[in-house]
Amino acid sequence: MNQKRIVIAGGSGFIGTALAQEFIRRGYAVIVLTRSPRARTDGIREVAWDAKNFGDWAAQLDGATAVINLTGKNINCPHTPENLRAITASRMDSVNAVAAAIAQASVPPLVWVQASAVGFYGDTRDAACDESAPSGTDNLANICRQWEAACANLALPQTRKVILRIGFVLGRDGGALPVLARLTKLFLGGAVGSGRQYISWIHLADLVAMFLAVVERENMSGTFNAVAPNAVTNAEFMRELRRALHRPWSPPAPALAVKLGAKLMGSDPSLALISQRCMPRKFQEAGFQFQFHELRGALQNLCRKE
Numbered sequence: 373m374n375q376k377r378i379v380i381a382g383g384s385g386f387i388g389t390a391l392a393q394e395f396i397r398r399g400y401a402v403i404v405l406t407r408s409p410r411a412r413t414d415g416i417r418e419v420a421w422d423a424k425n426f427g428d429w430a431a432q433l434d435g436a437t438a439v440i441n442l443t444g445k446n447i448n449c450p451h452t453p454e455n456l457r458a459i460t461a462s463r464m465d466s467v468n469a470v471a472a473a474i475a476q477a478s479v480p481p482l483v484w485v486q487a488s489a490v491g492f493y494g495d496t497r498d499a500a501c502d503e504s505a506p507s508g509t510d511n512l513a514n515i516c517r518q519w520e521a522a523c524a525n526l527a528l529p530q531t532r533k534v535i536l537r538i539g540f541v542l543g544r545d546g547g548a549l550p551v552l553a554r555l556t557k558l559f560l561g562g563a564v565g566s567g568r569q570y571i572s573w574i575h576l577a578d579l580v581a582m583f584l585a586v587v588e589r590e591n592m593s594g595t596f597n598a599v600a601p602n603a604v605t606n607a608e609f610m611r612e613l614r615r616a617l618h619r620p621w622s623p624p625a626p627a628l629a630v631k632l633g634a635k636l637m638g639s640d641p642s643l644a645l646i647s648q649r650c651m652p653r654k655f656q657e658a659g660f661q662f663q664f665h666e667l668r669g670a671l672q673n674l675c676r677k678e
């Protein structure tokens with residue numbers, strides 16, 4: 373029997389690296405589409421693409437079990453008009469390229485899993501959002517809406533489509549947690565702004581399990597919030613992080629300090645100040661078993677010394 377194949381576009385980054393390793397562990401062949409391919413010794417094959425144009429790389433999708441698209445310029449940068457254009461273009465171009473490859477495959481992939489983000493909902497304050505909540509009106513919400521529509525509106529009758537609205541991913545070796553942990557160890561881990569804004573977090577292990585579930589379960593399609601069931605406020609998040617790192621107290625960081633800090637760190641203050649309280653209603657209805665329901669357990673797992 374032919375080995376099942378997974379193609380991960382943008383699979384060289386934080387989420388893709390964990391995902392590729394897990395699919396290899398489960399016996400799949402894994403191809404990563406990247407702009408900078410290198411030779412690897414871990415069984416993962418990297419294939420060059422430019423993330424926008426149809427090319428030889430498209431043959432990898434022919435007969436594949438799944439294509440997963442994680443491509444996109446990282447949003448952790450100042451949200452200048454130029455950066456927002458690049459954030460949008462990298463997402464739209466890659467979706468269009470994946471769509472063209474699926475359309476031209478003689479045996480199209482069974483499933484396309486497309487990354488999106490809880491930024492889709494905009495600033496939701498205290499309101500809990502499941503997948504039926506409307507989209508927001510800020511820059512990132514507008515980008516997520518276009519990004520999702522570029523995938524959802526396509527007619528690809530032989531390929532099941534899944535869009536994951538991913539929350540703040542907590543991992544040991546990437547994403548924003550290691551940066552927050554470093555600041556917290558320096559007693560700079562206070563509540564940010566009002567501290568009342570919600571953070572919809574997810575442990576990387578649960579996110580990887582969600583990708584596996586949507587690839588393998590044929591009855592899962594459409595849009596899912598990929599977040600843990602218990603979003604917390606920023607004040608709670610920082611308190612739990614200080615607890616996990618044995619830093620009982622840090623001064624709070626008012627919004628002005630966050631704006632200055634974001635400038636110094638080449639980030640955007642909106643990322644720390646916006647409130648998103650999302651619920652994984654559709655994963656829960658599908659019977660998905662979370663390994664990390666509560667933030668305390670997730671942070672203790674990620675912050676313990678190896």
Ligand SMILES: NC(=O)c1ccc[n+]([C@@H]2O[C@H](COP(=O)([O-])OP(=O)(O)OC[C@H]3O[C@@H](n4cnc5c(N)ncnc54)[C@H](OP(=O)(O)O)[C@@H]3O)[C@@H](O)[C@H]2O)c1
Binds near residue numbers: 462488
């Ligand atoms: N991490 C999170 O907390 C989080 C939360 C919500 C949503 N997401 C979404 O999930 C996806 C994966 O996230 P991640 O944290 O793994 O991201 P990441 O580490 O930044 O990786 C994304 C990949 O996209 C490619 N890429 C970067 N800039 C690009 C550009 N300008 N044009 C074309 N390709 C570009 C890169 O691949 P090459 O350089 O190898 O080509 C990179 O490895 C992203 O779409 C992100 O928006 C992530």
